[in-house]
Amino acid sequence: MFKSIRYDRITLLLLSLIFGIGLIVMYSASTLQNEDPTFFLKKHAFNSLIAIASMIFFAHLPHKYLSTARYFILGLVILMLLISFQFTRAHTSRWIYLFGFSIQTSDFAKIGLLIFVSDHISRYFERSEKEPYLNVYLYLTISFVLLLILIQPDLSTTVVITIIILSLCLLGNHKIQHLAYLGSFYLFGGGVYIVNNSYMLKRLTSHFDANADKTNEAWQATQSLLTLANGSLFGVGAGNSVAKNFFLPQPHTDYIFSVLGEEYGFVGASITMLLFLLLFLRGLKIARDSSNQFSMLLATGISVSIFIYAIFHIMVVTGLGPVTGLPLPFISYGGSSLISNFIMMGILFNIANQNGSGQTFGNTK
Amino acid sequence: MWLILLTKVFTIQIMDTQELSEILIKTFERKMPIPSERGNFFDRNGKQLTQNITYCSFAVHPSQVKSPNDLSKVFAKHFNKPASSYLQKIKSKKNFIYLERHVPSEGCKDLMDLDFEGLVIENSTNRFYPYGESMASLIGFVDKDNVGLCGLEEHYGHYLVGEDGSKLTARDGKKRNRFISDDNAIEPSDGTNIHLSIDIDLQVILFDEIKLAVEKTKAKKGMAILMSPITGEILSAVNYPSFDPNSGRVQNSQSLIMAPFSASFEPGSTFKVVGASAVLEKKMLKPEDIINCEHGEYRFPHHTVHDWKAFDNLTFANVIANSSNIGVVKATSKIQDIDLYDATLAFGFGEATGITYPGEASGSLKNYTEWSMISRDQISIGYEVAVTALQLSMAYGAIANGGYLMQPMLVNYLETSTGYRRQVDKPNVIRQVASPKTIETLKDMLRTAVISGTGKNADVPNMGISGKTGTAKKLTDGEYTNNYITSFISFYPFEQPEYVLAIIIDDPHGSNRTGGTVAAPIARNIYNRMYNLYQPSKLVNNHNDVVQVSHDTEYRLPTVSNDQLLSSSMLVSKVQNSTIDKTPNFIGKSLRSALQTSSRLGINPEIHGKGRVYRQSPRKGSKLSANDKIILYLDTK
DSSP: OOOOOOOOHHHHHHHHHHHHHHHHHHOOOOOSSHHHHHHHHHHHHHHHHHHHHHHHHHHHHHHHHHHHHHHHHHHHHHHHHHHHHOOTTTTBBOOEEEEEEEHHHHHHHHHHHHHHHHHHHHHHTHHHHHHTTTHHHHHHHHHHHHHHHHTTTOOOHHHHHEEEEHHHHHHTOOOOOHHHHHHHHHHHHHHHHHHHHHHHHHHHHHHHHHHHHHHHTTHHHHHHHHHHHHHHTOSOOOTTEEETTTTSSSSSTHHHHEEEEEEHHHHHHHHHHHHHHHHHHHHHHHHHHHHSSHHHHHHHHHHHHHHHHHHHHHHHHHHHSOOOOOTTTTTOHHHHHHHHHHHHHHHHHHHHHHHTTTOOOOOOO | HHHHHHHHIIIIIIIIIHHHHHHHHHHHEEEEEOOOOOEEEEOOTTTTTEEEEEEEEEEEOGGGGGGGHHHHHHHHHHHTHHHHHHHHTSSSSOOOEEEEEEEEGGGGGGTTTTTOOTTEEEEEEEEETTTHHHHHHHHHOOOOTTTTSSHHHHHHHHHHSSBBBBEEEOTTTTTTTEEEEEEEOOOOBBEEEEEESOHHHHHHHHHHHHHHHHHHOOOEOOOOOOOOTTTOOOEEEESSSSSTTTTTOOGGGGGOOOOOOOOOOGGGGGGGGHHHHHHHHHTTTTTTTTEEGGGEEOSSSOEEEEEEOOOOOEEHHHHHTTTTTHHHHHHHHHOOOHHHHHHHHTTTTTSSSOOOSTTOOOOOOOOOGGGOOTHHHHHTOSSSSEHHHHHHHHOOOOOTTTTTEOOBOOEEHHHHHHSSHHHHHHOEEEOOOOOHHHHHHHHHHHHHHHHTTTTGOOOOOTTTEEEEEEEEEETTEEEEEEEEEEEEEEEESSSSSSSEEEEEEEESSOOOOOOIIIIIIHHHHHHHHHHHHHHHOSSSOHHHHSOOOOOOSSOTTTTOHHHHHHHHHHHTTOOOOOSSOOOOOOOOOOOHHHHHHHHHHHHEEEEEESEEEEESSSSSSOOTTTTTOOOEEEOOO
């Protein structure tokens, strides 16, 4: 079942650089978040080990099996999301708590949906022209899963996953008209949901109202800008971040890019952004080179997912987007995010390896 | 999209830095004041007359305390109390509760850095006056905001107040102060210390004696001034009744007035030296000339004058020594009004002495052109003229030092926190009051007054005290009543006087109420105690060499260096022993009383805890050398 593979060198290099930067910044940002300054570093290292092991596992697991196991994976995703409602804490059900670990379900649901959507589109690519119910069936399934994530509540993840899936649907030749209907339906649903959850509304209004009280609603956004500005061109130097002293909420997760920008300046920030861009472009190249549509769609979805998380994270941090809690892939602290991203990289490596070796597997047309 | 983001990051980090960092400063940097210490008063020997004691109070917001067990353990260990008592407080339902209040900061330095959530540490500084009542009227006191309310505390307020420093701190997301940037810190500059000419040991002696006498005679008021006739330095100035400056309450508002400087009264017989000086200066009489004192009662053309005792023929010297009113009036009748008026002015009466103290009275003296038929007679025996105890002291100082009226000195120098010293009062001769020959004669007369005259009660064998008594009827509502102001103004030693002592007891009760029976014994007691404290020193330089009198209207001392002045004024007081033979007993004393005791000995004990002293190191009675430290352990039990 497992085969030895050749890792794509460029992807591996980019990943290592991003992950390496992440380790240093995450350590600096988290030192004051716990009595023990290395508390988060230790946990991050542990998570990283699991993440890398998972990556290797999926790199060696031929990704065609993922296609085969699509219903099993979908079932697992829905079951996981439902179970998370058994672990409601402080009105949120985003996590499953097991053996002292907390698993953020939406991170893994994202991979499951990617696999399911890629498979469905590629599997019914031609049939769906004549049999539109197949697409409706897909939309209903996706919408159900997304709804489960939305009511966790995790609006930002829902939005990101929706964007990834809609982009896959576009690649899969779905009618723009249909997608627009779906999109507006989501927007309407999302709008109703936001209005019903005042804290989200506050965050949104604080973002779009330039004169909003800078100390309350927009506190986080303002702090983030100030933190970045403090870095200037070359930064204040490793470990010297001022912001990590509780000026920024969650400096080691939601605002890690601010700390990075503060400690390493515009130089560090732009290099990191460049690495993410290169990783994205490399992922798209792997997708383009892939021999079948499932691999292409999956590779695209993975690349888009990682890139869009990075983009959204930086948008929040730079005040271009509303305050949401999206992690920066491979850099932010957080086991679920780290492991799920490494799993996706594993799948990507497997696809790249397959391209390189010219191997192919039967397209289930 | 990626490019837009990159541009945005660029804009934030490179373009808008200035603007954003301004916001950062405005919003999150706070100027934290670093309090400065109020300047202190010191006596001439460097003994501290005021202290700033910092107290700490520890309180908690019980709901915010995350680790009540740890917190209570820390306090239990430090204050030797069961942890449960603190735990109970921390777990109470109140919003705010004190764990410990008013702990002297020496005892809780290690607690200052505690960083527990919900713990509040408050600092407060209280002014403490170790010499209590004895210095209260002179120094005054401050309110709870450390603002001087009267006396020197008020007068020198703007010198005493230091300038608070500040440091920039940033508040973090949890509203805690962080990032104390030392670069921008402005160090506080403490207030200026004020060094007085007062000798606190002598001040305490004078205060004790005046207090005792006033209480014994049920008098209304007592004042005393001890000054150096050489320099004009005020060594002690006592006002009784006084108040406790540490209590924050003043029972008697009269006690706030520094009467020796601010209260004027008719002096009576002590004033007779002025008329005598004028007569001698005009060479109308010699000391040995005989005056008929008319056996106690004599009708002058316009009024009748009585003596306290029936005298017949007395020499002029004995007229003064025995304080015969008839003799003095007869003697001064030989001079003109203007001569007496000039002599009065020359001795400094009728105008303020210019002491650096708020609210000095100038007394009153009518211009001679307005005098009535009996004014000259009245003034010659000390009526129709109002003087202050300070003016009297300075006038007698002029007799003691050979004829030079000095300006009183109270504040020797100011010393800023940076160590810069500024001299305030300098020895300053205002004028020569009479010829040396006249002054010599007056001195002899005053010595005779103590040896065989009215001042006998002041005599201490072998000390050579000279002085003049005074018993003046008090003028109330325009009529002389049967109440008296008794006084005794003296100087010592006779040859080269180093001290002038003025004692004034206002309205004593009892059968025998004269200056000789009320005030003179106080002077004797004071001289006795002073003698035990300070051996009289022989002047190295005759003060006439030091005080160089020029013939200008103002007699300054430009040729005398500070060192010389210091050495000349240091002659007045001897340095006391640097070792203390017996460590006093502190056990059972309150902090305040322990500090009082130790201040007097010139030691600065280390304090642990609060309440009363239960242990001391070293033990009482053991020998203590200058470098030894006294450690006191206090407890509230």
